[in-house]
Amino acid sequence: MADSTDSSMSRKAKDITAGFVGGAVQVLIGQxxxxxxxxxxxxxxxxxxxxxxxxxxxxxPLAFYKGTASPLIGVGVCVSVQFYAFHEARRFLLSRNNSSQLTYPQYYLAGAVAGIANSPVTGPVEQLRILLQTQKSTDKLYDGPRDAVKKIYHSEGVRGIFRGQAITLLREAHSYGLWFLSFEYFIKQLQSHYNITRADIPAWKVAVCGALAGEVLWLGAYPLDVIKSQVQSDKFGKDAQYKGALDAMKQTFKARGLAGFWRGLVPTLLRATPCSAGTFLSVELTMRLLG
Structure with missing residues (x-):
């Protein structure tokens, strides 16, 4: 595994490359x-x-890959940003520590920084994906990501493209704080239990750690994701059902109670297992390959 204090341009490029590979794998598995x-x-x-x-x-069957073009590139960029920002935050925190290792709260903080850095990309990309996924073939408003961007920008301007950005930022910070923290926790437990280096952990065990981290992420942040999906799938202008994230939360609780914030959890957890496993495994193996 590379030196965690290495801040060279070469190291940064490798962080970005590994993240993009992980993002592409994540989309293909999870769409x-x-x-x-x-x-x-x-x-x-x-x-x-x-x-x-x-x-x-x-x-x-092709319906299950609706809107894939946008996230395939977008999520690749997103995960590149996530891992780059995580490692930058990690290096910054390590430079101020008296230890060569981060504490677990610091891992959460570094993950939250990754989520915040990622949110300006995630917000528009996920809104496009959600709008394309929720429209029915018999009542199509958008012909694809490019058409959606044009129509939203024409009617709502930049604000429409970034609709739901506040709730997106909150979800990203908390969820990726949990994601990176839990993955590093599981990895360190393996290192401690078997008295081995990180590079010696078998690929299948890295994948298991990634899968478990994915479950932690969604169990900890799912209600925020439900609210975000409702806001970003809503209609625009006078036809909008929600005034914002807080109104979406109030209406959901009034209509369905607490259970409303957990709708769709089962397929999300099923998706999280292979997606998170594939993401961390592909990133870890790419980092080992690149050195």
Whole structure:
């Protein structure tokens, strides 16, 4: 594993490259799960099985990769930013420590910095994906990501492109704080238990650590994601159902109680296992390969 205090341009480039590889793997694994999750969160279906069956019957198998072009590039960029920002924050904190290791609260802080740095990219990318995923083939408003950007910008301006940015930033900070913290915790437990270096941890165990970190992320941040999906899937202008994230939260609680903030959790957790495992494994292996 590379020196965690190395701040050279070469090291930064490797952090970015590894993150992009991880992001691309994440999208290819998780897109079908994500479509089911978003359609459940926005009330189109009542169960994951119903969402899967009806989507497949009415729109065919390619429907599960609706809106993939945008996140394939966007998420690759997002995860690059996440890992770059995480390692930059980690190096900054290490430079002020008397220890060669971060404390667990510092890992959370470095992860939160990664989420905050990532949120300006995540917000627009996820809104485009959600709008494309939630529209029905019989009532299409957008023909693709580019068309969606043009129409939103024409009617709402830049503010429309970045709709839901506050709740996105809050979700990103908390969720990625949990994600990086939990992954590093599981990795360090393996190192301590087997008395080995990080580079000696087998790939399958890295994947298991990544999978567990994905579960921690979503269990800790899912209600924020539900609210974000509702805001970003809403109509614009006078047809909008919500006045903002706080109003979406109030309406959800009034209509469905606390259970409303956990709609779509099952497919999300199912998605998180392979996606998070694949992301951390591909990043870790890329970092080992690049040195």
């Amino acid at each position: 079908p799960f994500d479509l089911v999750k978003v359609r459940l969160q926005t009330g189109q279906f009542n169960t994951p099985l119903e969402a899967f069956r009806k989507t497949l019957a009415s729109e065919g």
